[in-house]
Every structure is written in structure tokens, then in C-alpha cells.
Amino acid sequence: MKLLHKSLAALAAATLTLTLAACGGGGEAADANTVEFWYYQPTPEQAQKVQALVDEFEDANSGISIKLVEIPKADYNTKLASAMAGDRGPDAGYLDQPQMARFADADQIVEVPAGTIDDADFYEGALQTNMVDGKLYGVPLQQTTVVLFYNTDLVSTPPKTWDELVAVSEDVNNENPDVAGVAVPKGDGFGAWMYPGFVASAGGTMLDEKNKKVTFADVPAEEALDLWHTLLESSPREITNSDLPFQKGLAAMMFSGPWDIVGIREQFPQLKFDVALMPMKETEASTIGGDNGVVFSGADNEDAAFKWLQFLSDETHNAEFADITGNFPTNIAAAEASTLADDPQIQVVLQQLETAHARPAVADWIQINDEYIARAIEAAVDGDTPPADALDEAAERAAKLLGWS
Amino acid sequence: MTTTAQTPASGTSQGARREGDTLTAYLFVAPAMLHTLIFMLVPAGAALYFSFTEWDMISPARWVGLANYQEVLFNGDVYPDFWKSVQVTALYVVLSVPASLLTGFVTAYLIDTVRRGESFYRLAFYLPVVTAEAAVGAVWLWLYDPQFGLVNQALGVIGLEGKDWLGTPSTVVPALALIAAWQSGTCMLIFLAGLKGIPSVYYEASEVDGAGAAQRLWRITLPLLRPTTFFLTVTGLISALQVFGLVYVLFSGSPGPEGSGLTYVLHLYLAGFRNGSMGAASAMSFLLFVAILLITAVQFRLMPRDFED
Structure with a gap:
């Protein structure tokens, strides 16, 4: 019966997975000394560097071998779920931060044994993304956040506060109506991911997990939506909906992550831009993203798998690994020692990471983020629904979904 | 053996x-x-x-x-967008199926009349069908770009004001239907086969009786193509109800402005693979299956009986 169930599961997963092309048959390596590790497919040059890290690890830990499996990022969660449904999941791998709670609740990932890592070595925000119900379920491997990007031809001094942000945006748009002040985040998954940073800056939170209360309909959350709605007046969507508006000089500011620092330097060398900390209201804050390393409960050799995660997150290797995969170290000492710290723009990101907040650790957060909050953002920012009404509706739905009162 | x-x-x-x-x-x-x-x-x-x-x-x-x-059907708190996705899909079907039948027929009719290079045109109009969906999506994203897109530029030439086609809820589905009409190569091929199957004696006889081109089209071509049209309507409807890849690429997996691009299958996909509700997603796929079955049954009921003639 169990076998039947598993094969049915695998088949259903295979048919429903529209984007799942031939899923190269991994999983044969049921060797207790081999750790199959899944991560996002990097460029070929980066992959070589990761392989060099593997070689170094294998030299230092004779008897353990690491089998790297590269999965395109866009398909990662789908493939992981399909592989696990078919009982062919990896031993260890990346796990997107908001997936932690779902996998932990389902007992699909193993609690990190005490002593594997020292909490104090890591950025608080990144570490928090591994906590589910107060227990540590993963090792932070890499992280990212958003900062303010501004076009130095259009903005001389970057705004430090929300009020200044609105004023600068209006100035830019008054000066030239064809240029938008800010590429205002939208009511989609990405905008909803950034939103908690703004709420935190206004002094609010999204959920109170201890007391089982939805808090993203409180005043700070409304103020965050008010800000975006106000910004939209000097930042018309007809302009910002164009392809890459900031890069092409059509928007004077945007909120984005370090990937754009690298991307703009390479692809838009003529654009004069700089980055600054996110404008704040009550306190400095931003949002955090990134990936954790986890060991799945079916792992043949948990010890070996955790050793590998330890290696990737330690002072000597974390910066290199995060850099290879285009992200930021989670290990403070590694970040400070890395060459990244010499780059002034990257330094702003590192500084911002200190105030980056983890997303709530509830299993249904992705649905709440993508469907309820995103929709409230859309209604209140692009539409004319008062923020309080939009958020109340979303909060009510979220509470029902979570089974909270 | x-x-x-x-x-x-x-x-x-x-x-x-x-x-x-x-x-x-x-x-x-x-x-x-x-x-x-x-x-x-x-x-x-x-x-x-x-x-x-x-x-x-x-x-x-x-x-x-x-x-x-x-x-899925009745709990708007858990699945607030289910009926929205039904509406979006219905509108898409209503716009895209006739549009692609029309462009398919017109291109087939024109190709049937050309004397040279028929295979070239056949290939050219069929290309959009075999082009990878991701590439189609990327090209149309540029065409519909509110600032630099060719669509708005072309409208500008004839003095019309451009729109933010994929950024305005009311124009999203029509914009999608236009892409479907452009991808009507399959309709074109099958119409073309239908046109070739009409015996030329009918045309010759009608010409002797003094029928003009319009009358021949209206009284001979279209009636004799009815089985073809019926087949294409049924299959077109089934595939339009399942539209997914294109919207997924155009909106990078999000439902588009105010959910205006949230087609049924995109909604199902997000529920199953993003939100982890595979059970509910399976239920949605069966509801769609039943809907398609019913719609097709109704179509067969309405099918004229005199097909063989």
C-alpha cells in the first residue's frame, strides 16, 4: 500500500508538473558516504568554483564524497517537492527561507544538532529564517536584501526618510514628467516580499506567532501602503511598467538587491547610479531573502551532510560560496574579511543586512504573501481602496487560513 | 511479430x-x-x-x-481567486477562439489563392506555433512595452494613443487573445486542408451560373468548411481553457495586474506548486476536466447533422 501510494504520488507529481522536463535520474547514489546536495544551477564558471570547494572538503574529510546536483532556480521548489513525493529527494540542499516552516512542520527536514554552528557567528536576520517554533532547522548559507538605488544624474542626495523620499520623487517628476520618481513595488510576490521591510521601518510586524495574532493590518502596515500609494502619484505606472525603467533612466529610484548592482555595472555601464540605505520612518529596516542549507529526513548520513553545511557556512568558505552563487555571506566574520567589503556599494548592502527582518515562520506564509498581502497591496496602492480596508480583509483571510482567531 | x-x-x-x-x-x-x-x-x-x-x-x-x-468552489476565504480565474479564462476563450479561427481562415484562404510560394507562407504562418513559448512571451513583452513597444508606436503613426497593454487590467485578456490570433498556424493548416478538399467542380459550376467571388465564399466555401470549423472550435476551446505557458512567461508566474492574467490553469499551478495545496489543485484540474467534457458534449449536441453531405 505504501509503495502504491508513493508511486501514485510520483506519477501525479510528474503529470502535474508542467515545467518538469526530464528530471535527470539522480538518487541512485544511496551510498552512505555520499551526500547528494541540491543547489541552484550557477553559470559554468561558478560551478567549477563550487566543485573546487567540494574537492577541498573531500580532502579534509576523507571518506565523505559530495555529489552536486544543479537545479535551475525557477524550478527548484517544484522539482524538490516532486522528487520528495517520489521518495527520491536529496540528502541535503538549499531551501528557500519561506519554505522552512512547511518542511519542518512536515518533519521533512532534520533539526540541526546542537553545536553544529555558533549562533553568534551569523547575522541575526539570516539566522532567524532557520528558526521554526524556536528550533533551528537549517544553516544560513547566503542572504540578500534590498536597498535604495538612485540615479545620480537625477537625485543628488539620497532620501533618508519617507518624507524625503516622497519629496525627492515629486521633484524628479515635476522637473521632467516623462521620468518617474520611483519604480514603486507592485502587488505581486516580489512587492509583497519587500513590504515587511517597510512595515518594520514604521515600527510594525507582520505576524505575532507567539500570541497567534495577525498584525499586518495594524497602523504601521497601513502607513507603508500609504507611502507607496503617495509615491505612485509622482511615479506613473505607464512609465515604470516599461522594461527595466531604472536601468534606462526612466525612473530615478528603485528598491532592489545586490544582484542589480552587479547587473547594472555589467549591462548598463553608462548609467550613473549609487545605492543607499532604505529610507526609514521610525527605524532602519529592510527585508531579507536567501537560502538556507538543510538536511532532509531521508538522508543516509546526517553527520556527513551537516559537516558539509558547516563547511559552507564557516568563516573561511562562506564568503566564497555566497559570492560564487551571487549572494551575500551569512557569517559575519566571513563577510568582514571578504573582498566584498572593499566595494562601497556592496558595503551599503552589508550594512542594510544588519537591519533586515526575517519573514514569519508559518507554513502557509507563501500563500499569505502572494495571494492575500499582494492583493491588498494592489488594491490599496494601484486601486483606491483605503489601506485599512484592504489589509483588514487580507488579515481576516490569513487568520482563517492559519486557524488563528 | x-x-x-x-x-x-x-x-x-x-x-x-x-x-x-x-x-x-x-x-x-x-x-x-x-x-x-x-x-x-x-x-x-x-x-x-x-x-x-x-x-x-x-x-x-x-x-x-x-x-x-x-x-475551491465555495470558500472564498481560502481560494479568493478561484472564480476570478474562471472569469478570466471565460473571457479569454470568448475572445481568443473566434479570433484565431478568423485569422486562421483568412490566412488559409489567402494562401490557397497564391500561385507561387505556398509552402513558404505555410511555414511562415506556422512558425509562431512551433516557437518556444518563452521566446514568444519575451517578444510580445517588448511589442507591448508601454514606452518603446512597436504596438504603441504603430498606433502612434495612425494617431491613436498607446496603452500600457499588459499593465492595465482591462486590456490584458484582449492582448493575450491577440497573441493567440497570431499563433493560429494550426487553424490555418487545417483550414487549408479543408479548402483543398472542396471539389473544384462546385466552383466551376457556380461560375458558369454567374456567381461572384463573394457568393462563392459565402455559399460554397464556408458551408463546406463547416466540419473543419466545428473541429477547430472544439479543439480550440479545449486548448484555450487550458492556457498557461504564455501567461506564466508574460507575468513571470504572477497573476498580472489585479489578477487580470490569472487563468484557470495558472491559478491551479500556483495553488499546487507554490502554495503546497496539491490536493486542491487536483480537485481544480478535475473540475476543469468535467467542464471541458460538458462543454464539448454540448457542442456535439449542437453539431449540425448533415456533415457527411
């Missing part, structure tokens, strides 16, 4: 020969049947089973009976 193939030559009795032929026939269709069984029927059965369970793909499925169906 070899023995059965030789049976007719070895002069066995009629019955044995028929049996051998049947076996041969089964062997020939076996690959297709196995494919249907393994990759379609069994997974469909599995999906039916999972539609009665709560399942996130990572922990064991739990039997919940009809709860998924009930929640």
Missing part, C-alpha cells in the same frame, strides 16, 4: 488469419496505448485520488473526501 506477419502467406484458415491480424494490430497500437495508460490514464487516476486528499507533496496525503471541491 515475424510469425504473425507471415500468417496470411502460410495459408491458414480464415479464423486463424483474422486472429493473427488482430494480434498484429494490437502490437502496432501497443506503444500508443501504453503511452496513454502510463502517462495519461494512471496519472489522471492518481490526480483523481489526490483530489480527495489534503496533500502538500512532502508529507503523506490525508483523505478529506469532498472537502477540496467544496473549498
